[in-house]
Amino acid sequence: xxxxxxxxxxxxxxxxxxxxxxxxxxxxxxxxxxxxxxxxxxxxxxxxxxxxxxxxxxxxxxxxxxxxxxxxxxxxxxxxxxxxxxxxxxxxxxxxxxxxxxxxxxxxxxxxxxxxxxxxxxxxxxxxxxxxxxxxxxxxxxxxxxxxxxxxxxxxxxxxxxxxxxxxxxx
Numbered sequence: 001x002x003x004x005x006x007x008x009x010x011x012x013x014x015x016x017x018x019x020x021x022x023x024x025x026x027x028x029x030x031x032x033x034x035x036x037x038x039x040x041x042x043x044x045x046x047x048x049x050x051x052x053x054x055x056x057x058x059x060x061x062x063x064x065x066x067x068x069x070x071x072x073x074x075x076x077x078x079x080x081x082x083x084x085x086x087x088x089x090x091x092x093x094x095x096x097x098x099x100x101x102x103x104x105x106x107x108x109x110x111x112x113x114x115x116x117x118x119x120x121x122x123x124x125x126x127x128x129x130x131x132x133x134x135x136x137x138x139x140x141x142x143x144x145x146x147x148x149x150x151x152x153x154x155x156x157x158x159x160x161x162x163x164x165x166x167x168x169x170x171x
Contacts, residue, residue, distance in 0.1 A: 005099035009091065015080045016087040023080040027133060030073040034140045041147050045154075056155040063148030070137035070144070077137070081130040 041062040048055035094100060 005094055005097040006101045009094045009100065012087065012091055012094065015093065018085065019080065019084060019087065023084070026073075026076055026080070027136075030069070030076075031136070034066060034069050034073075035067065037069070038140075038143060038147070041066075041151075045147075045151060051155075053155065059151040060148050063144040063151070066144040067141050070140045074134060074137040077133045078132060084129050099103075 041059050044055065044059050044062070
C-alpha cells in the first residue's frame, strides 16, 4: 500500500508535466498565429492603402477573426490554469497520505512558499504565469481593435475626400 501512494504520485507528476508542456505549446501556437494574422493585416494595409471598401473588408475580417481567436486563447489559458490547480491540489493530498514514502513534500512546500497570497507583501505579487499569460491575448485584442478601427478611419478619410470632391458637405 505504501508504494501505491508514491506510484500514483509519480504518475501524476509526469502527467502534470505533460499538461504544462501542452499549455506552453498552445501558447506558442496562438502567439504564432496572431503574429501571422497581424502581419497579414499590415501587409494588406501597406499594399492596398485601403483605397477601396473591398480592401478594407479583408483587414476587418482579420481583426475580427484575430479577436475571436484571442478570446478562445484566453479561455484555454483559464482552463489549463484550473486543470493544473486541481493537479497540484491532488499532488498535495497524496503528499499528506500516510503511505507516501518520499521524505520531501515538494508540492506542499511550493504552494506555501510561492502561491500563498497571505505571505506576500502587497507590492510583490504571488508567483504564477497565468496572470501574464492572460494579459497577452488582451494586448492582441487591443491591437486588433486599433487595426480594425484604423482601417475604417483611413478608408473613411478617402471617402470624405471623394465626397467633398463631388461637392457633398460633411458636417
